[in-house]
Amino acid sequence: MLYAYTLLFIGAALMEVMGMIPQEMKSAGITIEALFSKYFGDEDMHFIYYHIRRTTLITILHCCIPLLYCLGLNWVEPDLSEFIPVELVWLLVIVSVVMALIGCALGYWWHRNKWANHPIAVSLASYNQSWRDVAANINLEYRRIEKFVNNLGCNTVIVTESWIIKTGVHTVSVGHQRSSHLVVSKTEEHHLSMEGPTTSQYLTILVNCVDSSSFSIRLNALQYGELKEKLQAPLREARGVIIRQSLGDQFIVAFEKQVEQNGYYDLPSSSPQPESCIGCLQVMSDVKLCKMCADDTDGECRQCFCRPMWCLSCMAKWFASRQDQRRPEEWLMGVAPCPMCRSQFCALDVLRVRTSNNVQA
Known part of the structure; x- marks a missing residue:
């Protein structure tokens, strides 16, 4: 029972941390975003503040995963000393509590000064103006219909009139189009069927930002043309990269x-x-x-x-x-x-x- 619980918990924890939630669970609303939607707010109206709250709570909850494992151990196997040395049990409990405290302290630090210490706010402040003004501009452009949105796995790529944004499980990367240039650095071919030659090509695009940290985005080659239509920043292809056109x-x-x-x-x-x-x-x-x-x-x-x-x-x-x-x-x-x-x-x-x-x- 102990080993089965451990394997199931590790598998579920990895799926949550890496953002690989099954579609059935998303449809049923069994996700952190769905369960805490009232706390996060409306993403369409307040995009930046939504993701500030989302990444903060997810970071805290993920730091509490080892503690949740320990609490579950006590329920699955009340007498752990028969399977694990007492010293190891106490070490596991101490580490779990410390990680949970670190997550809570980090969330408290980010929340101070009305979220000014959050990594997203710090990134927006690098544009030599108030991060709240930059956030207001991004929120305004995100509300518009004329934007490129591509979901791939746990990451979402958004291109508005002035901004290139990538949202992940724990992070949100932002680059201004006027101070960025993009490079298609790599392509990958994935077989869609084991019985036929049908393949899908994926592109890795580096977003090199002058005013903030650079990051990379990934998307299906079929969306490459649509992405280029929304981009104002220069986009080039690295030597040797061949982008396969759609049929x-x-x-x-x-x-x-x-x-x-x-x-x-x-x-x-x-x-x-x-x-x-x-x-x-x-x-x-x-x-x-x-x-x-x-x-x-x-x-x-x-x-x-x-x-x-x-x-x-x-x-x-x-x-x-x-x-x-x-x-x-x-x-x-x-x-x-x-x-x-x-x-x-x-x-x-x-x-x-x-x-x-x-x-x-």
Whole structure:
């Protein structure tokens, strides 16, 4: 019984300290964050103060783990002297009590001066202004919808307009985008299935901060493009690092290469000039569907009479979404309906639009 209790306790303690809580327990609300949510406050409204309280309480509770083990020992095996020497039992009790006292003292020290001694507050104070003003700025930006959030294991990476933040079990690292530069230092390949070649790539990115301590973040390569869109800080890749594109990104590149070989569609001078792409509203529409692959009566493709309304990237995404997702190797040879009139087209029917202004230039 004693050995079984010890093994179970050590396993549960390691899972808690390392943040490897099973999803079932999280769903059931059996976590420190869920149990003490009223004490921590609202993370969306007071992000910094939430994590100051969270890391403080978690540090204290983790320092009390050996003491909890000793209390459980007395319940599991009242007569420990039959299994463990008395001197060793007392040593274990003394060490456990000392660790618990150290955790409580550390929490008390951090709480003094209204949390000014907490490591998070000390880190924010390195920006040459009141740490509360910096915290207020981070809290304000965190409330906005336009931010990048990525959860991986026990760590969460958050990128707001001005800040790069990494939250862990015991720590929160913060870097200002204007005084930081990022380097993709390492990639890792993990097999998702033992029965097939499916793999997932993970990136380790170093965040080098001028005003505060540097730290590293880790994320799936599929979120790399989204991260870059939110970053204002420079981001480069270390020599030898190869970031594998997602399947969709690879197809867009192949689709665009095929379109570049198809030629151009010369827009008549009497036709209206292209407007913004109705798919993304970010760039001008620059492709036209024209049946080029066979005679008018041959094949599945049909002539499309819609005016240019889509950009090449959005058209590639539309085309990919209409293919058999189980056979990506056949996507480029497939057909898809026009987004507007539903006329069938293939990759050979997509032409770049060339206006009279382009020709003159």
